[in-house]
Every structure is written in structure tokens, then in C-alpha cells.
Amino acid sequence: MVTQISQPEKISPDTQLFTEEATFQWTKQWYPIAVIEFLDPSRPHPVQLLGKELVLWRDRNNQWRCFEDRCPHRLVPLSEGRVEADGTLLCAYHAWRFDETGKCVSIPQSKDKDTENQHLNNPRSCAIAYPTQEQQGLLWVWPESGDQAEQESQSRKPRLIPELEEKSDKVVKLFWYVRDMPFGWDYFMENVCDPAHVPVSHHGMMGSRYKDAKYYNMIREREISTQNGFAFSLEPVAPTIEKAVHDFQPPCLMKISSSFKDGAKFILALYVSPTRPGWCRHIGCQILVKSNEGKTPKGLAFFALPMPTWLGHILASSFLHQDLVFLHYQEKIIARQGTQNWLSAVYTPNPQDKMVITLRKWLEKRAGGGIPWAEGTNPELPPPQRDKQQLFDVWSTHTQHCRVCQDALKNINRTRLFAYIGAGVCLLFAVILDARMVAMTLGSQSLKEVGSWLMIPPSGAFWGAIVGAIILALGGYYLKKLSRLFYVYEFGHSQND
Template sequence: KLLTSGDPYEAPEAPESFRWFKHWYPVHVAEYLDPTRPHPLKLFGCNLVLWKDGDGKWQCFEDACPHRLAPLSEGRVEEDGQLLCAYHGWKFGSAGECKAIPQSEKPVSEWTAKQQEACAVASYPTKEAVGLIWVWPETGAEARKEAEATSMRGFSALFDEEGVARGDIVRTAWSLRDLPYGWDYFIENVTDPAHVPVSHHNVVGNRYKDPRFFKLLPVREMSAQEGMEYSSDRQLVPSADPVTSSSTDFQPPCLVRIRSDYQSQTQTNLCLFAVPTTPGRCRYIGCQVLVKNKEGELPKGLAFFSMPMPKFLFHILAPLFLHQDQVFLHHQERIVNHRSQVAGVRGEKLYTTPTPADTMVLMFRRWFAKHAGGTVPWVPGTDTTLQTNADPVELYDTYNAHTKHCRICQGALKGVELWQKITSVAAVVAAVGAVTAYAAMCASKSAVAAAAAAALRKGSAAALAAVPTLYAPSPGVYALLALALLFLAANVMLGKLKPLFFKYEFSHADNH
């Protein structure tokens, strides 16, 4: 009924809002960074800089010197463990305090508190855990207290360092990529199990045999702060070890955990973090966390994850799985953005979703709209224009997506280039050596041949036995030829390896 002035009235409760800035964000892999220099990064469109101080701790500052706002990421980490702005020489300590200004008449320590505060740079709470560098996106004393009291998103096996040390848990090397599509499209993609056997044909499943009807059932109902979790009512792709249960767990703001339990009492956890960097882009950081059974066995067919492999090789091969989805997600985001602006509705309202396979995608979109504002809270002034990469070379650019951010791959690339030169020169030297040795042998045997011919004219039977082998290459010549071919083959292989540091293209039309 209609309310009158005397009726009690309770306003409908507004949906609880997700607190974007009250969480830890993984922003980089610690071992991939060069600790002797500062590194730029973006979070919520804000320019930040990571650097390692004199105590061996990573720090995160706003990437702007308070003097005239030059980027500190173009500066230097000095031997005294302070960050130097390379424009005018201002130096900063671990907490962002200004330590020195060369142009000042007196030391900064003698300035007033207000003057010192004006010369400080904004510093964000930072910590290192499970090999990742985490940043809390608020500054100030109160933010540090909140950060200290807040746990990072994850799950017990991820943080079980004792289990990793014992060998009960295998945590694979972290993968890091800057992707050309937004944070929400990454989350939408990895909460969608239906695409796996189709998009990842010949890697995980078969696009013609494995797609099937299935339902997603709630394990944890949607909530503003805790996200949601859904399980599948059946195994979606075949595996050597039958799956007894599987679930997809979205823990906002960054984590999606895809868990599979197997008949062998083993478990796999695909740990996927997506960090909002700029509109239309995000940073992916992920790994596999494998849990052994009581017999110390890994899931059947996954033992190769525990095998030793050069990290750079893992890094350059990892994009295959991502690049199979990348072309879809990059263009999908831009198509949806354009059509939603024309229609004046949220993007998911344009989707056609007649099967329950899209349940978690739609629930994520509902969570995003209802509790998280329907958009990432970019810092004021962020350009929200979405740029389209029509050129596949730009879309599959692995140098800017990973290599330039990873000192392991930078070192490996230099090594590949060096060994290309070495094997090229070695192949030529070995080939020339073989030719020279053979020529010398032929010259030597020519004299023998002349003597044999003379003996033959005199009727010597022994000369007849020597003539057929006069010009057969010696074992030394064969060895030099083999070395030349070996160095040439190595050079060709290095030539095929090097481009993968720069781009890794993929075509669904050619994936038969």
C-alpha cells in the first residue's frame, strides 16, 4: 500500500560496495626484477615505481619526484640504498622521505617538518610473499595499519612454504604478462570453463569432441567482499587421472583459483591473478600449485611440471595458452564497449546466453555491476579510450608484454644473441678447417699417388692396393665436418628461439 505520513518507513538497503583500495595487489615477480635499478609500473592508471632499498626490501613510490614531477623510474638506486632522481639529484629513503637536495644550502634534516613533508614522495605499503611483490594502493599511516592487518588473497596450499620445502607441494614458476585487454575481461574469461576445449584445441581438449552440456552449481554464494565459487557437475575435458570434483573460485579483486581434485587423491590449483593497470589492459601473474597424495605422487600426466626446465624457456613458451584467447578478448572488449555505448546498456545485456555454461560469467558481471561500480576506479585523469591493435604483430608482442620486465629473459636473450655469434663463427671455422685439412691430405697423398704411378709403371703390385684409398677423408676431416654441422644446427635452432622473445603469434584457422 502507499505510505502515509504516519507510517513507519525504512529505505531499501543499498548494495554493499566492494572496497577496491583495501586489498593487496600482486604487481610483479620478485626474482624477475633487477634489484639494482628502479622499475615503472601502473596500478589503477597510476604511475608507480618499484625499487629495492639498502635493507633488501622492495618499496613502491609514486613515480614522480616532488621537485618538478620527473619520473623516479628513470632514476638510480644508489650504493647507499637510496633512490636518486637522476634529473636534479634529489635522494629518497625507504619511507619516501627526502634525504638530500644537492642545491640546498643546509641539510634536509635541518628543515622544518612541514618543509620535509612537502619534499617527500608518496609511499605505498609493500611486501614480498610467495615470490611476488604486493602493493597496497593507499598511502599514509592509517593505510599502513590497515595493510598490516589484512591478509593477501589466496589459499592454504599457495602459502604453504613448509609443504613446498618438503616436496609435498609443487609450485611452478610464476608467469607474468601484460595483456591487451581489461581486468574484467580476464576474469570473465577464466570463470568460463566452456571455452577451454574449443579455444585451447590441441592443448587442452578437442573442439569437436569435448564440448558438452553441463551445469555450474554454487559452492559459495556471491557476496560483495568475497566474490563467489562455482563447481561443475561433470568433468569437462578428458584427463589421465579422472577428476572427482572441480571448482572455480573468484576472490576479488584479483584472484581466480581453478581447483581440480583427482581420483588419485592429488590436486591441482591453477592460480590466476589479474591486476588492473590501465583501461583495456591488465597484468596477469599466475602459476600452478600441485598437491601430491600420501604416496608422493602428482596427478597423472602432470609430472612434467616438477621436472627441471630453464626458466626462460618456460617464460617464452607460456604465451601459447594466453595467446589462444588473446585475439578474442582484445577485440571482444572493444566490440562490447562500442555497442553498449550505442545501445545505452551494460555490455553483458548484449550477450546471448541460452545455456547454463555461462552461469559464472553472468554472476561475475552481476557482482561487478552491483557491488563494484561496473567499472574499475581509475585514478582521475586516466585516459579511458580503448586502442585497437589490428596488427597481429602488436597483439602478440611478447617483448613489451614480458621480456622487458624480466631480467631472466633479458639475460637469456643476450645469451642467445652471443651464442648465435659463437656458433656462426665456430661453424665457419670448423668447415674451413675440414676443407684445409682435406686439401693438405690430398696434397700429401698426391705425392704418394705420383710415386704409386711410377711404381705401377714398373709393375709393382703393392701400388695397386694403395690407389683406391688415396683420397678418402681422414677421421679428423670427418670430425671437423661433424662439428661444422653441429654448430650450424645449433645456430639455426637459436635463430628460431630468438624471435619468441619478441612475438608469439597464433592462428585458430591454422590449428587443425
């Protein structure tokens, strides 16, 4: 049953909804932490989750594993080690090796084999392993370790997208995207609970700040639940849309669905995992479900157009950075106010804020008030980043973790080098052509005749070489500008007319 809240004074969800159910347990959940196709299986990958330092690596059975990122020997990071040919993870400090379960299988500095076996059988020699599973192209991690965690993880399913399980020709999945964002989990979720910002923040890409910032209401589609979140729909919607729903499924999924009257559907699957204070990891994907007549609906702006994955990744910054600057500073501004009550710090008079308020109430009343960071994690937020090049950094938040983008960058740089070399060769060829004709003329004609010959335009081959040099040089220049997008993409709303 749908409950409609139409009066501004009733925007805040009823406190009676937040009763009885047990508090949401953040550590007893599955989190998507990586896109498998973007990981390099030849090396370990450091990641963070709930303040824990973890390492991902692929074992001899081609299964991805997750360990705590510290060797039990001297507590150095295993992510600085190696994945060996036998499918073990080697600590590069003293060459201890670990199998897929975390058991240590080699301590080469032992006095003899018996002594080594004695050390290997000591539980203290084991790496700390966390449950993992691979679903829908994502690597999921359960952030508790041990036998009990293994059992509990098997009793709960990750927040999958049902449409991707259908294996139907009607379902078109576009590329996954992953990015570390310089603001917290709650501010990411707050942002995607807020459709009102879209035509304003994403002016020119997803509407107009001057024409499309209009009134709409948000209708509760699913009552709030500690374990299953809540859902709201928008009203009114475009004439071609039957229903548009924002569905929050804790701890990590916001599923935004637009169902069209012709049977088509557009789904934006937005995952976010809390990594460390002031940071989160976003993994997203568009899913297009064809209409009854087989027509594919439009996706999110130009990102639904056919393009290589790496191009979609670098162009994603043009969208993400439009919100990034707001959320990074918003989090710091609210923290500086020192209030524990989010509602008392903001002014939310319009019905468009209903879902944001519900999220904050869920977090406060149902989920312990915030992320329970791992022991030893400094809960203080990092200071606001004033250097825009650092704030809009793409390399350390995406490219260095993405095998697809690293390969593309190498190819672009190689092509750019060839373009510059080609431009130089063309220019040299043009000079040789011109000099050769002059030399031939000097050898066969008088000085007077040479002067008249110089008035004749150069040959077509000469101009062809010059044009080729210009085209190749411009190509190299624009490839250099393209390669920069793998490192940084700066954005300012004041320049977005």
C-alpha cells in the first residue's frame, strides 16, 4: 500500500516506524569492493572497507580472495607482495607464502623442515581471511573473519540486481564503473536519494537548471525497514514513464528504476561501500530492458552510447565531478558545526527532501547513527581539499586500480608517440622534396631560370607531406589532452553555461 505525504510539515518520517527491529549490523553484510574484469590477476590489490586494510588477490583456482593486509610475521602489507606461479600469495619481506585459506605454506628461513612444519601448524602463522564471492561481475567481501563469519556469510545474499539474473536478450548491461570518492558513504547515499539536484548540478547533461528545477512530490513505495531500507517514487513523471522509483537497499545499493509505458525499463544500479572516514568506493552500472517491441530505452545522457569501456570511464568524471565538489565540502561544513542532529543543521521545507530525511532517520534510529569503523581507525574527517587538482584527481581514485584504463592509456601514449614521429617524418620528407627539386634545377639551369622556377608552387607531394605533418601533430596534441583525463578532470559550475 502506498502512503502519500502531501503536507510539508509531515515530511519527516513518523518516529513510530523506527521501533522494535534490531539495529542494523554493518559488519554482517556483503559489500561490492571491486569489478573483477578491471583487476590485474598477476598482482595483489590493496583496498579498504569499514576502516579495515585489506588485500585482494587471485589464487591457483582463479578465485579472488581477500586477506587482512598484513603479514602475521612482521605486519608488513601483503599488498606489497607477489602472486606466485603456484597460486600462493608471497610476502615480499621474508618470502612467507599463503594459500587461498590464509594458511602459511612456506617459511624459508626455518632451521629445517621439521621446524618449518611446526611453525606452519601454529595458527599465529596464518593470514586473516575474509569471505568473498563473485556475482554479476563484482567481487563481494564480508568484513568479518573466522568460522562463524563464514557460516553467517552463507546465510545472507548480496544486494544483486534481479534483472541481471534473468539472462534475457531483452536485458542490456552497460559497462561497470568504479571510483573512490572523497566524501563519506552517507553523503553519497544522500546525493542519490535526491533527484531534485539532477537538472541543477548536471545542467546541460541531465536537463536545465533554469527550466527543469520544478516541483514534484515523493511517494513512499515501501515502508522503512532496518534490514531492507525503503523506497520512494516520484510524482509527477514524464508522460512516457509509468513509474520512477528510488529503492535504497542497505548497506550498499541505491537502485533507481524508470518503468516506461511500452514495457521498457531503465535501471541505474549505484553501489557504495564505506572505505575510511571521509571516503567511499562507488561502483555503478546502467541496465536497459527493452520494450515489448524490442526497442531499447535511452540511458543516462551520452553514457549509454556505444563506446569502449575505458572511454566511458574517463568521461564519467564529467558527471561525477559535478556533484563531487558539493559533497566533499558539505560533509566538512556539517562536521564543523559540531551537531549530532543532522535535521537541526539543515533546512528542508520541500517534499523533494523526503527521501534524504528518511535516509538520515534510518541511519540515526536503525543503524547506530553512523559507520562503525574498525578498531584503530581515526574517525576524524580529513581536512577539506583546497587544491582542485587534488580534489579532482582521477589517477589515484580510479586509473591506477583499473587494468582496462591502464591498458588504454599505454596504447594512447604509444599512438601519440607514433603520431609525433610520423609528423616529423612527413615534415622531413617535404623538406627533402623541396631541396631535391632546387638541387636538380641548379644543376641543369641558369641562375635566372632558377629564380623563375622558384615562383612555381611546390608539387602536390610536397603539400601532401606538409598536410600530413600537420594532421599527425594535431592528432598527437589531442591524444595528449585525452591522456590527461586519466589523471585529472577539473570542473567548475561557474563555467558550465
